[in-house]
Amino acid sequence: MVVGAGIIGLASAWRAAERGLSVLVLERDVEGAGASGVAAGMLAPVTEALFGEEPLLRLNLESGRMWESFDGELREASGGLPTHRDSKGALVLAADRDDAEELRRLHAFQRELGLDTEWLSGRECRRLEPGLSPRVPGGILAPHESQVDPAATVTALAAALEHAGGEIRRGEAAAELLHDGEHVQGVRTGSGATVESEHVLLAAGCWSAQLARVPPEALPPVRPVKGQILSLHSRGGEPLIRRMVHTPRCYMVARPDGRVVIGATVEERGFDTAVTADGVYRLLEAAWEVLPDIGELEFVGAQTGLRPGTPDNAPVIGAAGPDGLLVATGHYRNGVLLAPITAEAIAALAAGDEPPAQVAPFSPARFGAVAGGAR
Numbered sequence: 001m002v003v004g005a006g007i008i009g010l011a012s013a014w015r016a017a018e019r020g021l022s023v024l025v026l027e028r029d030v031e032g033a034g035a036s037g038v039a040a041g042m043l044a045p046v047t048e049a050l051f052g053e054e055p056l057l058r059l060n061l062e063s064g065r066m067w068e069s070f071d072g073e074l075r076e077a078s079g080g081l082p083t084h085r086d087s088k089g090a091l092v093l094a095a096d097r098d099d100a101e102e103l104r105r106l107h108a109f110q111r112e113l114g115l116d117t118e119w120l121s122g123r124e125c126r127r128l129e130p131g132l133s134p135r136v137p138g139g140i141l142a143p144h145e146s147q148v149d150p151a152a153t154v155t156a157l158a159a160a161l162e163h164a165g166g167e168i169r170r171g172e173a174a175a176e177l178l179h180d181g182e183h184v185q186g187v188r189t190g191s192g193a194t195v196e197s198e199h200v201l202l203a204a205g206c207w208s209a210q211l212a213r214v215p216p217e218a219l220p221p222v223r224p225v226k227g228q229i230l231s232l233h234s235r236g237g238e239p240l241i242r243r244m245v246h247t248p249r250c251y252m253v254a255r256p257d258g259r260v261v262i263g264a265t266v267e268e269r270g271f272d273t274a275v276t277a278d279g280v281y282r283l284l285e286a287a288w289e290v291l292p293d294i295g296e297l298e299f300v301g302a303q304t305g306l307r308p309g310t311p312d313n314a315p316v317i318g319a320a321g322p323d324g325l326l327v328a329t330g331h332y333r334n335g336v337l338l339a340p341i342t343a344e345a346i347a348a349l350a351a352g353d354e355p356p357a358q359v360a361p362f363s364p365a366r367f368g369a370v371a372g373g374a375r
C-alpha cells in the first residue's frame with residue numbers, strides 16, 4: 001500500500017504493480033493535489049546543483065538519465081498519455097555584474113564536477129533567446145536539461161498504475177500506521193477502516209510525518225518549504241522563451257500550450273500556503289529584469305506548494321522502522337526529477353531486490369540528533 005498519490009507515490013506504485021505486486025494508493029484528496037500539482041517540472045540536475053551537494057547531484061544525474069526510458073515506458077503503459085517532455089536545455093542568466101561573478105564561480109564548480117555546461121556572453125545568450133534584456137551580461141548554458149509538465153505526468157502515472165492493475169482510493173486519508181513493533185500490518189484510515197498490507201510506503205511529502213504511530217526512528221525530520229509559483233499566458237505570437245531560463249532569483253518554464261510558469265520562492269513558513277503580494281512581486285521583478293516582455297503576458301494566477309525538505313536537502317528513500325515500512329519523501333526541489341530512480345528503488349525493495357546503487361539505504365544517523373524531531 002502507498003500513502004500519497006503525488007508523483008513519487010504514483011511512480012513507485014506503478015513500478016511495483018508492473019512487478020506483479022498488488023498495489024493500493026490511499027490519497028486524502030486527488031492525485032497531484034500536493035507539491036506535485038504546483039511543481040514546475042524541471043528535470044535539471046545540472047542547473048539545480050549547489051556547492052556541497054555532490055552526493056545528491058549523483059542521484060539527480062542518474063534519475064535524469066533514467067527519465068528518457070521512463071517517459072517512453074510511461075507513455076506506452078498509460079495508453080499514449082504524454083508528459084510533454086522537452087529537452088531543449090536551460091540557460092542560467094546573470095541580470096547584472098554581481099550575478100555574473102556568482103555564476104562564474106558556479107560554472108567553475110560545474111566544470112570541476114565534469115558537468116556539461118558552457119559560459120556564454122550576453123550576446124550569445126540573446127542569440128539563443130532573443131527576448132532577453134540587453135543588460136544581461138552572460139550566463140551558463142546547460143544544453144541537456146529537460147522539463148515535463150507535472151500535471152500531465154501525474155495523469156499519465158495514474159492511468160499507467162490503473163492499467164497495471166493498481167487502485168487509487170481518492171478522498172481516503174491514512175490516519176494511523178498499524179504495526180506490532182516488528183512488522184507493518186497496514187493502516188487505519190480517516191474513516192476508521194483497517195486496510196491490511198505487508199508493505200506500507202509513506203510518500204506523503206511534507207505530511208509524511210503526520211501519520212500516527214510511525215516510529216520516530218523511521219522518519220527524517222521532513223519539513224514543509226513553501227514555494228510560490230506564478231502562471232502567465234502568452235497572447236499569441238512567438239513563444240517568449242524556448243528553453244528553461246533561471247536567474248539567481250527565479251526560473252521560467254514555457255509550456256506547449258503557451259503558459260509560462262515563474263517560480264519559485266523558498267520560504268520557511270510551516271504549513272502556511274498563502275499567496276503573498278511580496279512573493280508575487282519578487283518573482284515578477286526577478287523575471288522582468290532578464291525578460292522585460294514578461295510584463296506583456298496575461299497574469300493567470302499564483303499557487304503555493306509545500307516541498308518536503310530534509311536537513312541535507314536529499315531525499316529519504318528506503319526501508320525504515322518496522323519490517324515492511326518503506327519511506328520515499330524529502331525530495332525537496334527535485335521530486336519530479338527523482339521520480340524514476342525513487343520508483344525503481346521502492347519497487348525493487350518491495351519485491352525483495354536490490355535498489356539502484358545511487359540510492360543509499362536510509363539510516364537515522366544521517367540526521368544525527370535531529371532525526372525524528374519534526375513531528
Ligand code: GLY
Binds near residue numbers: 227264332
Ligand atoms: N525545483 C524547483 C523548485 O523547487 O522550486
